[in-house]
Amino acid sequence: MTIIAIANQKGGVGKTTSAINIATALAATGKKTLLIDLDPQGNASTGLGVGQSLRVRSSYNVLLGNASVDEAAMRSPVPGLDLVPATQDLSGAEIELVEMAERTHRLDRALRRSRGGYDIVLIDCPPSLGLLTINAMVAADSLFVPLQCEFFALEGLSQLLTTVERIRTRFNPGLSIVGVALTMFDRRNRLTEQVSADVRAVLGRVVFETVIPRNVRLSEAPSHGLPALIYDHRCAGSQAYIALARELIARLPASADILAQAAE
């Protein structure tokens, strides 16, 4: 089981859009995939058509220890993709967790106990570096960082990297950064090109080659309760997410085994 946290404490950079569409692409390749919505806003849940009334057990219950991951996981409209939805009470969890034992390891412990047979778990983090995101980073093998192509893109990244370093030292030495993905890329905007070049100059090969274009279909899809990949799989945004998922799979440690198997 490979666990990937999708994090950036900046709001609105494409975490949830990436989580939903990459999870869908991974499920389509036959990997049993779980998406955990760890954001009180619940956007990943809504985007997969799971409205408030359908959220029986949630990531809040998992963190508080009154539901297992397997009990909270539900089917999504995407074959092979399960979802642990988020409810609004998750916004209080940061405070409730402070009082609890092993507050940084709640999600990690819960995931280790899962018998759901998931190949890949994606965690959609909230826009903060609080206890929810820390729980995701402690549980994760890797971090996937969406970065919006705008002037302040690199600001805030150092704060994120400092947090990653701290998590490595104290809790999870194996935490890697699987990649940084440039999102909302607008070819007509010269600033975007400049920002993209700067980010690549600073971060090098950790940046995925695939960029996600600004594409209205990507923003329309959630209101239909579907991943863009299903809502309109031909649009430029969907095609970009398919390419990005392919790049991601190639970077996962397990892909070496898959490639070896394929060669046999």
Ligand code: ATP
């Ligand atoms: P938050 O920090 O609030 O959780 P987020 O980082 O999860 O936000 P998203 O919710 O994925 O970001 O995206 C923010 C908004 O931008 C949403 O309305 C989404 O539909 C839209 N959006 C995301 N990616 C694109 C894109 N490539 N093209 C156009 N719109 C996009």
Ligand code: MG
């Ligand atoms: Mg989000």
